[in-house]
Amino acid sequence: MATSPTIFYTKTDEAPALATHSFLPIVKAFTKSSGINIETKDISLAGRILATFPEFLNEDQKIEDALSTLGELVKLPETNIIKLPNISASIPQLTAAIKELQEKGFNVPNYPEEPQSDSEKDIKSRYDKIKGSAVNPVLREGNSDRRAPKAVKNFAKKNPHSMGAWNPDSKSHVATMQAGDFAHTEKSVTLPEATTIKIVHVNNNGNETVLKPSFPILEGEIIDGAVMSKTALVNFLQEQVKEAKASGTLFSLHMKATMMKVSDPIIFGHAVKVFFADVFNQYAQIFDEIGVEENNGLGNVLAKVNELPANKRNEILNAIETAIENGPDLAMVNSDKGITNLHVPSDVIIDASMPAMIRNSGQMWNAQGKTQDTKAVIPDSSYAGIYTATIDFCKKNGAFDPTTMGTVPNVGLMAQKAEEYGSHDKTFEIGENGTVKVIDNAGNVLMQHSVQAGDIWRMCQTKDAPVQDWVKLAVTRARASQTPAIFWLNENRAHDAELIKKVNAYLPQHDTNGLDIKILSPIQATNFTLERIKKGQDTISVTGNVLRDYLTDLFPILEVGTSAKMLSIVPLMNGGGLFETGAGGSAPKHVQQLLEENHLRWDSLGEFLALAVSLEHLGETFNNSQAKVLAETLDKATEKLLENKKGPSRKTGELDNRGSHFYLAMYWAEALANQEQDTALKTEFAPIFKKLSESESTIVTELNAVQGQPTSIGGYYEPDDALTAKVMRPSHTFNNIINA
Numbered sequence: 001m002a003t004s005p006t007i008f009y010t011k012t013d014e015a016p017a018l019a020t021h022s023f024l025p026i027v028k029a030f031t032k033s034s035g036i037n038i039e040t041k042d043i044s045l046a047g048r049i050l051a052t053f054p055e056f057l058n059e060d061q062k063i064e065d066a067l068s069t070l071g072e073l074v075k076l077p078e079t080n081i082i083k084l085p086n087i088s089a090s091i092p093q094l095t096a097a098i099k100e101l102q103e104k105g106f107n108v109p110n111y112p113e114e115p116q117s118d119s120e121k122d123i124k125s126r127y128d129k130i131k132g133s134a135v136n137p138v139l140r141e142g143n144s145d146r147r148a149p150k151a152v153k154n155f156a157k158k159n160p161h162s163m164g165a166w167n168p169d170s171k172s173h174v175a176t177m178q179a180g181d182f183a184h185t186e187k188s189v190t191l192p193e194a195t196t197i198k199i200v201h202v203n204n205n206g207n208e209t210v211l212k213p214s215f216p217i218l219e220g221e222i223i224d225g226a227v228m229s230k231t232a233l234v235n236f237l238q239e240q241v242k243e244a245k246a247s248g249t250l251f252s253l254h255m256k257a258t259m260m261k262v263s264d265p266i267i268f269g270h271a272v273k274v275f276f277a278d279v280f281n282q283y284a285q286i287f288d289e290i291g292v293e294e295n296n297g298l299g300n301v302l303a304k305v306n307e308l309p310a311n312k313r314n315e316i317l318n319a320i321e322t323a324i325e326n327g328p329d330l331a332m333v334n335s336d337k338g339i340t341n342l343h344v345p346s347d348v349i350i351d352a353s354m355p356a357m358i359r360n361s362g363q364m365w366n367a368q369g370k371t372q373d374t375k376a377v378i379p380d381s382s383y384a385g386i387y388t389a390t391i392d393f394c395k396k397n398g399a400f401d402p403t404t405m406g407t408v409p410n411v412g413l414m415a416q417k418a419e420e421y422g423s424h425d426k427t428f429e430i431g432e433n434g435t436v437k438v439i440d441n442a443g444n445v446l447m448q449h450s451v452q453a454g455d456i457w458r459m460c461q462t463k464d465a466p467v468q469d470w471v472k473l474a475v476t477r478a479r480a481s482q483t484p485a486i487f488w489l490n491e492n493r494a495h496d497a498e499l500i501k502k503v504n505a506y507l508p509q510h511d512t513n514g515l516d517i518k519i520l521s522p523i524q525a526t527n528f529t530l531e532r533i534k535k536g537q538d539t540i541s542v543t544g545n546v547l548r549d550y551l552t553d554l555f556p557i558l559e560v561g562t563s564a565k566m567l568s569i570v571p572l573m574n575g576g577g578l579f580e581t582g583a584g585g586s587a588p589k590h591v592q593q594l595l596e597e598n599h600l601r602w603d604s605l606g607e608f609l610a611l612a613v614s615l616e617h618l619g620e621t622f623n624n625s626q627a628k629v630l631a632e633t634l635d636k637a638t639e640k641l642l643e644n645k646k647g648p649s650r651k652t653g654e655l656d657n658r659g660s661h662f663y664l665a666m667y668w669a670e671a672l673a674n675q676e677q678d679t680a681l682k683t684e685f686a687p688i689f690k691k692l693s694e695s696e697s698t699i700v701t702e703l704n705a706v707q708g709q710p711t712s713i714g715g716y717y718e719p720d721d722a723l724t725a726k727v728m729r730p731s732h733t734f735n736n737i738i739n740a
């Protein structure tokens, strides 16, 4: 047991990292007298790169490998972590971060796209561990409990966000594969006893290549294998491009290239090649020579082409232009800047992008900056059906009404790299026709798929202990909130069928008397839940890992406008607490606005909610009554902030993230001054509240006065700490009170 109560507060990237510069000094000031230690852990993309390559750095540039430290800490019962969203880097983001670090004098190696030597191979494999969703699977040593707190839900009911109307004749729809994808090829086995397995590829001449050497599998663990056929995928994509053109819908690809960091960039690359097929055919040889990486998107193609001599460059750029003109309308990420849906694999991420489209009348933006009905292309059909069902529901019933709709909390299976989270080191782009086999140490073939060159074969693992914990968490939440709970599992899907056996075995171990718990397939569950939500009724979704991710953006975005306002708890399996801040990401667009206009519209509500539960957990773990008082008063402050509408505005010149932090501090001090449980805190915070409230108009004026001009923080992935702190703390009056 650690001797001093500590909250580990993560330093991450982009907007949340900016917010931390303003919020963390407040947190430290408010918790100091209660003996609570706040320790920062750098898990930013830049920080993780530096920590991975110490031998390339000067002594004074080396930093702790904070992710590994936290990865150990999450296994201890007293651990308490506040985790902000971080970049799950695509290769374009990774290479940009490397470049910025090099420019700042950190001699980290380049990312070798095509490694030749052993040392390059080593560097690439170390970078590949930083790439994609590399933080969350390590820290999430527990399952997920995400919900909209009552105060947030009530606020949204009284102050509904905008919601685009739905036309019953909308042409928007989801296109997904009918065969040859992961969903249609999945095989699943539960291992009755512990064993080791290896994954091999056997070519048509019987030659075996080991894809992954022996690794252990625990008793009761579920393993799945599935394959995405390249031929089926390419045919499907070709058809969708044609069909989008014929029907006049926007072509828009929705992937999770960050979390599914091996399979989905490859699928993304196929879409780029299919959409620009003429260009890729005509310039195949040049593209090969200049090292075009279609998996990194059209942005990569353009960057590489731009390095060519002028006449070749212009010729190819024209060909790309023509392909865009001849193809279907392409959904845009930023029509002003000409950034398309196919530019960067991490620009359009399905969990956030599909709900945003549904909230926006089922439309996305076209090249003219106008909204248009959209064909949302989601190649693998494992989970696409839930969006089809939601879209169909909106066509039939119109848009949801945030003033009356119910809520859908989620209990999600994710601990110990459950399901697709654990597939990164078991996903392979197949080099040669043959068979992929999973073989145990006794030589038994547990499953096999026949594969062709270019197919993507993927294996997932789901350990038994996390499943037991998940079932228990579902029952606990259903009981605590007296809400029906639905397990979203499809008995006709191989993996789900195995999971259903476990759910049926473990549910009876709990007191479920009087609770309404059932198992429905994801599409049935969507319809059931949506019928209820429309009537204002609440339903807990109990899901696997991918649906956890999808639903904890889908429902929050429809219900409360953003997933940033979610309470997002990971009860760690060994007793510690990981408190995530909201369910969304790191909002790159917000950084742009700060740099251009010195206004940060990032809403820190997720941080406020996470801090309160973190303090409560710490109070219990360390028997620290002051921490509990801090938690209760912080919740009061957050509620008051909502009531008084002191969240950040989107508009420059109005209250932003920094201003909302001021109000939170003032209301927190007020709640501490007004409570009677702890005299010391009361005495300490009464004068602070007085000072803050007397200075309110000065502070708000100081905070808003800086807005409207461009500003600089000295970097993107590795901003300058002192500069950023200066930008994020522009009120001397407020700083003086907090620093004192």
Ligand SMILES: NC(=O)C1=CN([C@@H]2O[C@H](COP(=O)(O)OP(=O)(O)OC[C@H]3O[C@@H](n4cnc5c(N)ncnc54)[C@H](OP(=O)(O)O)[C@@H]3O)[C@@H](O)[C@H]2O)C=CC1
Residues within 6 Å of the ligand: 084, 085, 086, 087, 088, 089, 136, 258, 346, 347, 348, 349, 352, 353, 562, 563, 564, 582, 583, 584, 585, 586, 587, 588, 589, 590, 601, 602, 603, 604, 606
């Ligand atoms: N837990 C984690 O670590 C997660 C990390 N990510 C990472 O985040 C990055 C961006 O992902 P993306 O899919 O664009 O999702 P984001 O959630 O970052 O952004 C989508 C939109 O949601 C709105 N939004 C999100 N958070 C807030 C907030 N706190 N306050 C106000 N608005 C908010 C913004 O809308 P608007 O622009 O209209 O203001 C934003 O543009 C990626 O690098 C991804 O890897 C993504 C999800 C989870």
Ligand SMILES: O=C(O)CCC(=O)C(=O)O
Residues within 6 Å of the ligand: 088, 132, 133, 134, 136, 137, 258, 259, 351, 548, 549, 552, 583, 584
């Ligand atoms: O880990 C990631 O890449 C994203 C996680 C995410 O979107 C989520 O947990 O909701």
Ligand SMILES: [Mg+2]
Residues within 6 Å of the ligand: 351, 352, 549, 550, 552, 553, 583, 584
């Ligand atoms: Mg998500």
